[in-house]
Amino acid sequence: MCSEFNLIDRFFVQENVSRDDVDLGIGDDCALVTVPEGYQVAITTDTLAAGTHFLADADPVSVGHKALASNLSDLAAMGAKPTWVSLALTLPQSDEKWLEGFCKGFFDLAKQYQVELIGGDTTKGPLSITITVQGIIPKGAALTRSAAQIGDDIYVTGNLGDSAAGLEVILNSHKNVKGELEKELEKRHYYSTPQVELAQDIRHLCHAALDISDGVISDLGHILKQSNVSAVINVNNLPISSELVTYYRQDKEKCQKLALTSGEEYELCFTASKKNRKAIKQIATILNKKISIIGEIIDKPFNGLPDSVQLFDNNKLLDWKLLGYDHFRREQ
Amino acid sequence: MCSEFNLIDRFFVQENVSRDDVDLGIGDDCALVTVPEGYQVAITTDTLAAGTHFLADADPVSVGHKALASNLSDLAAMGAKPTWVSLALTLPQSDEKWLEGFCKGFFDLAKQYQVELIGGDTTKGPLSITITVQGIIPKGAALTRSAAQIGDDIYVTGNLGDSAAGLEVILNSHKNVKGELEKELEKRHYYSTPQVELAQDIRHLCHAALDISDGVISDLGHILKQSNVSAVINVNNLPISSELVTYYRQDKEKCQKLALTSGEEYELCFTASKKNRKAIKQIATILNKKISIIGEIIDKPFNGLPDSVQLFDNNKLLDWKLLGYDHFRREQ
Structure with missing residues (x-):
């Protein structure tokens, strides 16, 4: 001591x-x-x-x-x-x-x-x-939550869902033997990579951004509310790792729902004009970073809430009910 | 909720x-x-x-x-x-x-x-x-712990000891009825006044400074170590409130020891050249702040530790053994 x-x-x-x-x-x-x-x-x-x-x-x-x-x-x-x-x-x-x-x-x-x-x-x-x-x-170069524009692509970095699956592995450690797959997911829960270099290199091409700590569906809501817009997401475009698909035995819907709600991913969600697609992709390729366009910023519906997200399975509207992560709300 | x-x-x-x-x-x-x-x-x-x-x-x-x-x-x-x-x-x-x-x-x-x-x-x-x-x-105006000079006066603001006495009141609340005196000391423990204005107004006249969080005898040690000097303190010059003296039934030595070791006072301890005495006193008077010169910075003794403090009762050297506040050391 x-x-x-x-x-x-x-x-x-x-x-x-x-x-x-x-x-x-x-x-x-x-x-x-x-x-x-x-x-x-x-x-x-x-x-x-x-x-x-x-x-x-x-x-x-x-x-x-x-x-x-x-x-x-x-x-x-x-x-x-x-x-x-x-x-x-x-x-x-x-x-x-x-x-x-x-x-x-x-x-x-x-x-x-x-x-x-x-x-x-x-x-x-x-x-x-x-x-x-x-x-x-x-001065003036920061990406804020309030700068999303109608028509923007919505991007995420990396894969989504692994952090939540890793947490499940950790919480079940006492009853299950961990194989290589489980160990890998556990590692991904703890060892996230903050997207520091990518963000500095693409910030001049982007509008709004935040990091995914409460689940992308919940975090994106902050951008929508502060930018006074809405969004559509195509769940087929969510980036899901092969390990997640294997862990949940090919249950695609389960993986997509997890990708939308998994917190503590510490990946970025950002929006950018469609005209910057090529430039953003080039920078991500140079830095060897995975990025995916998961949806689009749209005008808020007539009389609608600005922070609503519509989920699509390609052209089919989904009615999934999902909740983000919020310490105190858990107790209600 | x-x-x-x-x-x-x-x-x-x-x-x-x-x-x-x-x-x-x-x-x-x-x-x-x-x-x-x-x-x-x-x-x-x-x-x-x-x-x-x-x-x-x-x-x-x-x-x-x-x-x-x-x-x-x-x-x-x-x-x-x-x-x-x-x-x-x-x-x-x-x-x-x-x-x-x-x-x-x-x-x-x-x-x-x-x-x-x-x-x-x-x-x-x-x-x-x-x-x-x-x-x-x-830039360059900050008061640090390493800037004390030999011959500097050592000042403290406010009174010392009330915070420790207030804590004693709080910890004994279950067994003692609190009178006005006890309530006042309790208040002084919680409601310190950070010496923000005084510090900004006198910083150009001072050398080293820190705030008293672990007891002045312990905190002053940081200045001495980092400035590679020693100090003498005259315990008769320690600022002690009349409430503290009443609370400890006129036991002067008890009050002085408490003034030296009382933590969480959030008063300042600072050093300044003797030639600035008048100017510092004037500023303190304008701001209606109590300051006291409790001792002097001296050269470190031959072969001595730089952070040693000698305590005097006027001209009489004291051999008091005192310990400052340190969370983990308490467990030893």
Whole structure:
């Protein structure tokens, strides 16, 4: 057992990235950073609580990755470049082995994106992680939720549904033996890749964007509401992995429903004018990133709600009832 | 019971401060802010966990105040002007009455300092609050822990010891009836005043500074270590309230020891050249703020540790053994 200050020194300072724009890092009352002229700062905060966002006995490496990845994904959704991160860690006890794993997951990702840990707080209490991450973006270049235009293509990155299936595997770990397929889905739940580079490279070609944390059907609703438009989605265009299809024994409808509602995917959903299709596809190909056009932004129906989504199986209208993820609503 | 998103709308958006430098506030993946040219950003994060930093049944108004005040105090310690705040709130259940109280304490203070809530996260889990607060400061003007000079006066603001006495009152609430004196000390524990204005007005006259969160004797140690100097303190110069003296029945030594170790005071400790005494005193008088010179920065003793403090009762060296506040060390 070592003291709070030694913990910070030992696990956090040694592994840290060093950025030129950090004028004063860990070790004072505040950090001090410099923002380049003509840039805005993008800021986001997310909490991961044991029992709600991960199991208390989850591999700490995966928890460290997921905690930072989910926050970087919010920066990606604006098209911002990640720069600085603050970490508030609440731990039931000072567990060096857990911290070592957590730091590995956290710093492997921080190094990849050159994000410097600039401060934080370690507290005794039930296991929980709150991260505030900051990024920079040229003034006026950010992708917001309110900028979707009628006629825009609706894109998503990667595959959808694997995160929810991975969570099912994790929650059933006590009763089922995990094969290679199950292990792969579990990994996809924890080890998402924030779409940071793609977002920076295509932001000038896009209108609205957000990241998929509550299920694309629910998250897209925020874009629709804030942009005062509606949408159609063709469920046949949802990107579904071969592993998901195998896991659910070729049940296509089950996979599509899961793709629509699976939260914590940390893929992007964005809209862009049809005239930019070719340019966006070229950039995605260069970066080796999968993107799919799943639908279109349409005018809101006469007297209709702006945030409604119509689901089609090619030309057939579907009447699926689906719900997104919302902590407190679960209790109702 | 209302959903997560309604909670945010209802309690946080309505009461919020609106700043011109917030380009995009609550409601997107990130907030976007603009930093004035020639300024640095100061950033700090702190967690308050129920059971560690406040009792789970504490008045939520006081919890909201304390959570923001402790973070603003870190900005004050750099001499920064508070601007933006992110709030991560973890709640066991969606308790509207608790939230209403919390928001009152939080926003009354946010309005006082014109700090805009720019984002956050509400999560289900054991009660805990993590706040990241940001401020701006002209480049190079920040007060750091490493800038103390030999011969500097050591100042503290306000009175010391009341917070610890207030905590004792709170922890003994179940067995003692609270009189006016006890109620006043309890209030002082929760309702600290971050020294934001004073710090901005005197920063050009000071060298090193920090805020008193772990007890002045422990916190001053950080200045000494980082500045590679030592210090002498005259315990007769410690600012002690008449209420503290009454509460401890005129036991002067008890009060002095408490003043040295009382954490969560959120007063400032700073050092400044003797030639600035008059100017600093004038500014404190104008702002109606109490300041006291409690000692002096000295060279580190030959072969001595740089962070050692010698305590004197006027000219008599004291051999008091005192420990500061450190969550994990408590368990040893």
